[in-house]
Amino acid sequence: MSLAEQFLSNIPGSPLLQLRNLDQRYALLRQDTSSPPQVIHLSSETLGELDADVVICGGTLGILLAASLQQKGQKVILLERGTLRGRQQEWNVSRAELNVLLELDLLTTEELETAIVTEYNPARISFFQGHELFVKDILNIGVYPLDLLEKLKEKFLLFGGKILENTPFISALILSDGIKIIAGDYQLKSRLLVDAMGHFSPIVKQARRGTKPTGICLVVGTCAQGYPNNQTGDLLVTNTPILNQCQYFWEAFPAQDGRTTYLFTYVDAEPERFSLEFLTEEYLRLLPDYQQIDLDALNFQRFLCGFFPSYQNSPLQMPYSRILAVGDSAASQSPVSFGGFGAMLRHLQRLSNGIDEALKTDHLTQKDLALLQPYQPNLSVTWLFQKTMSVGLNQTVDPNQINHLMSTVFLSMEQLGEDVLKPFLQDVIGFSALTKILTAVPLQSVLPIVPQIGLLPLLDWLRHYLSLGLYNQLYLLGKNIETKPPFVEQYYWHRLLESWQYGSGSDYHQALGEK
Ligand SMILES: Cc1cc2nc3c(=O)[nH]c(=O)nc-3n(C[C@H](O)[C@H](O)[C@H](O)COP(=O)(O)OP(=O)(O)OC[C@H]3O[C@@H](n4cnc5c(N)ncnc54)[C@H](O)[C@@H]3O)c2cc1C
CATH class of the missing domain: 3.30.9 (D-Amino Acid Oxidase; Chain A, domain 2)
Structure with missing residues (x-):
């Protein structure tokens, strides 16, 4: 044994x-061989009378969005293949990330405080034979998913939402005026399907065409x-x-x-x-x-x-009308993090406002919905970090190369101060902070990793880094424009502003109540 x-x-x-x-x-x-399931089909027929504005498939993070959309007046049905119940093990997040639940009026301060079961300080960052440092208030809050999801479930039902448990999503038919969803013994007619079925969602498998x-x-x-x-x-x-x-x-x-x-x-x-x-x-x-x-x-x-x-192609933009992926199925968190709950909190306000607006203004085509999961350069730049922390199967590298690089980078970030270090540790990469890090890390520590990463990925990374700078500038300009330009529809203008804001990491300071 x-x-x-x-x-x-x-x-x-x-x-x-x-x-x-x-x-x-x-x-x-x-394995390359598995052929993806075919669960999404198209038809030119019409649907007629509807059961809901939105059907959300998958209850873990789906309930956050369900409660928020129902509260905004949308008619929401939430499907869950099992029982809608949070796991026993805490989710660790930073306190500022939780504020969105209060801002959206989903929980009261007392309700939120009872879902918070641990709080500690400080947290250590330390590398083998290298530098050690301590930070405060980062991922130092433990939220009890069982309690949090139970409270959100109560709120959702109170707002008038409907939950179908033990009802697995099976397939969907996209029609000209809606989407018909086959789930368990039900056939549900809706205007929009939100896929919150996690990394192994059958819809995502089909959309990604079995790509590894x-x-x-x-x-x-x-x-x-x-x-x-x-x-x-x-x-x-x-x-x-x-x-x-x-x-x-x-x-x-x-x-x-x-x-x-x-x-x-x-x-x-x-x-x-x-x-x-x-x-x-x-x-x-x-x-x-x-x-x-x-x-x-x-x-x-x-x-x-x-x-x-x-997946490098993230967040996932669905190739279909009337379907939007959120949470792990959208791959909207950084590839170096497994903080999917934290990432959902960060985008909750943006997603619930955006989906509400899409429904109210009938922007439900593939192109309209893709703007709710836009390209985000601050997510794309983190690909290089994952590459620097991994080694190819047949590569020969100095056994201490990753430790040495990480140690040097974190020492530089510590010297640059909390403004650089803290957002980085919460997966929010801004142009100015990243530029400071790039100029502070000694070249002799970076050069040995170039063969490990490869030249093409480095050039690709440069593209995302430049886009990060551009998005930063566009957001600075855009947020000061009081009325939208006449040639852009309101829905598109809002999505454009959000993509610059979130894509440049500018939402981070606003979440902390800073200008
Ligand atoms: C060990 C571990 C530790 C973690 N720690 C943290 C942490 O500290 N902080 C943090 O922010 N995140 C953490 N995460 C990540 C976090 O748990 C996930 O990001 C989060 O659970 C994603 O939620 P989701 O709803 O998108 O997907 P999932 O959690 O995969 O949930 C998908 C839901 O869809 C349902 N479903 C699936 N298929 C169907 C179907 N066919 N029909 C209907 N329903 C369906 C499932 O039953 C489930 O309820 C951790 C994850 C793990 C594994």
Whole structure:
């Protein structure tokens, strides 16, 4: 029996089965051969009477949008294949990101505070044989999904929304005046379908035509009791050089029932890459050194695992009218983060206002809806960061290259100050901060990674970096224009402004109430 098998057989539930099922999906994703399901069909017929303005498929993050749209007066039906229920394990976010739930009037301050179950400071960033620094107020809030989703569910029902649980989405037919959705035993007629079915949404598989992801983040972890020190967290820690053609990273958070520790790494989608079960072995082998504790001293509450495919073509613009992807299915978070809840919070205001406006003004064509998931240069520039943190299967690189680079970059960012460091740690990359980092990091630390990344990806990155500068300027100009230019429709003008704002990371300071 391997260490992972032995360990997982002692944890309640069936974590070994869960892990092996996930490994099977991970293996399938890395094969080229799987033909995507055909769940979206087109027809020129008309639909007639409607059941809803919006049908949202997938309840985890879907409920946030459902509650907000229903509150704005749209008629919303939320479909969930299982029971609409948040998971046991906290989501870690920064406090400012949660304000949107108050601004949209979805929760009261008291309701939000009861969903917040942990708060800690500071968090450590540290690299093997390299620099160590501490930051405050970043991803230091633990929200209890079970509680949060229950409250949002109550609100949604109170606003008049309808939830169909144990009702899986099966297929949809796009017609000239609406969309017919087949789900469980239902046939629902709606004006818009919002896909919130996560990374493995059948609609996304069809839309991406079975394309393999560009990168994958693998994560395994546990929540356990028995750690003598559980007052602080770790945002990014390494305690090894490159091993098995990848760099391992650690994250740790105080949790309401113990301490959560994650081991994660970035890999490509090659079939020869190791499994999540192997990563679990590595987690168990390296955890004692990382947390300076014996495994026997810990009382494990639960095992956690996942993998996050990321596509260079993100966020996903659906190739269909009347369908919009949100949350993980849209791949709207940065490829270096697995903070999909945080990313949804960041875009919630923009998405709910935009969808509401699209419905009110009947802008539901493919082109109209694509503007709700626009190109965002500040997301695209993060591709290079993922590349610098991963190694190709057949590449030979200095085992300490990633640690050395990360250590140097974080030292420079620390010296540049919180204005540069904090947004970066929350996946918000602005032009001015990025330019400061580029000029501060010594050239001799960057040059060795050029062969690791390749010249073409670097040139492509330069394009996104220049677009980031352009979007920044366009937003500065655009936000001061009091009335929209006469040659642009209101709906398009709003989307244009948002794409400049969010695409340049300018929403970050506004979320903090700054100018
Ligand atoms: C180990 C781990 C730790 C994480 N930690 C954090 C964190 O600290 N902070 C953070 O911000 N994020 C974190 N995340 C990410 C976060 O959990 C995800 O981004 C979030 O759950 C995405 O929600 P989603 O609704 O888009 O997709 P999913 O979570 O995949 O949910 C999809 C929903 O759609 C439903 N569904 C699927 N198929 C169908 C169908 N055919 N019909 C109807 N319904 C369907 C599913 O049942 C599910 O409810 C973590 C993720 C993992 C795995």
